[in-house]
Amino acid sequence: MSMARARPLVLDPGHRDDPCSHCGARRYSVCNAIESKDLERLASLATQFTVEPGRSFIDEGDPAEHFFNVTAGTAKLFKLLPDGRRQITGFAGTGHFLGLAVSSSYSFSAEALEPMRICRFSRPKLKVLLDDFPAMEKRLLEVASNELVAAQEQMLLLGRKTARERLASFLIGRADVPTHCLGHQAGTAETVLLPMTRNDIADYLGLTIETVSRTLTKLKAEGLIEIPSANTVVIRRHAALEGIATGETEQH
Amino acid sequence: MSMARARPLVLDPGHRDDPCSHCGARRYSVCNAIESKDLERLASLATQFTVEPGRSFIDEGDPAEHFFNVTAGTAKLFKLLPDGRRQITGFAGTGHFLGLAVSSSYSFSAEALEPMRICRFSRPKLKVLLDDFPAMEKRLLEVASNELVAAQEQMLLLGRKTARERLASFLIGRADVPTHCLGHQAGTAETVLLPMTRNDIADYLGLTIETVSRTLTKLKAEGLIEIPSANTVVIRRHAALEGIATGETEQH
């Protein structure tokens, strides 16, 4: 049930022609089809800035004036209810695009989990950009399509999976993330580093922090995972955990 | 919290130059920017077919060979877990695009709720189409962006709203649908016709049929809605219902 993953796209005016040491992808390029001579132009339209952990750079309801591309670090994306209930709709790492929506105001908030570097375009400039680089538009459509698939998978999780299945899905999903593209360092595919708190995990999975904690403890007691530190999980029995995640395994 | 709604786009080879009597939108046109002379070409790439209620025309896991555009009727889109648990991720009405994803297989299933007319392109032909009509690609990006916003709103509902809030959100959302674009006839903005069963509503809202039934009964008892027939709901106090839907109103 793993989904196709988009190659990360990075707009990073500060690191032109500095290819990623892991996957060889050339930073600064939105799309392979864009000629390097055009990158100059691309950079001239963008502004880069940094965000400290805990700082938000998009606020739900604010006028949607910019379009963002994450260059480094990770952010949590969330929506709030008036009484403070929160749903984290996703985590945006390197290469992630934010603020595509047609609406005149942002429909979610974004807050940095780690120090971030972000590339920003004003909406009008994005429009110019897309008109000039149809290949970029093609790529954005691909990206949006993939995000839609992920969103539907998350709806299945939130609407129909048990707490146990949600945690298993979360860990499997995190383990599958190509770690060389994340802002933080992760070990093997079996070692999952969690830059977010239990509270964030709970709000992402539609649970409480207590249920997250208890469920992780139980998975550990069953020998499926290890928890060497609060923000590190080692997957011991990947297949078994995946079976739980996909609902193939009956509940205990 | 109502979102921007995309103008319906209809690819309907059988009804060229037959504008929608309500909103004036010209059928057969994917995008206003496409010249009518191009429509001929567009139609030549598409195949049209019908689907009876209860029949599925997309099956999760099957090779994703086609791209669809709903011309008439409504479908439910859903994902299944191995033990039969189901999550309906949305309902696709007239103008809706299906099967955009990059993946080689469909990530969801689609089944007709009402008699449907559907326009179909093979993937390679869609590619040709998008290369020839960049305006269509632009439109698809808009559509996908809007769907992503809707998906995030649904995540908030599934992860953090109470049964009462979910039903209120569902009814308000249905009432706001531009009924002149749906395949079925709806009365005023306050009269909501539900082409789906209680089971479908439950699977869409992450609840059981019993909870859906009980919650609707309670809303009726409180004078917020009327239920003249099982698939008709009249909204009596729209503002109050909306207050519940958005979480502004405290629970009873």
Place this chain on the structure above:
DNA sequence: CGTTGTGTTGATATTAATCAACAAGTGTGG
């Protein structure tokens, strides 16, 4: 050191699920 934020664990409450019965509507065939 105290303070604060984060995470764990236990006891209890609550929401919604499950199990169960029945009512109403629909279609079929005799």
Place this chain on the structure above:
DNA sequence: CCACACTTGTTGATTAATATCAACACAACG
């Protein structure tokens, strides 16, 4: 036309999963 099965929806009684309330452990930090 009616008996029948079958589907859909409602309502009630009980259970179960997760939330809530509460206490405490631990680490980071001034």
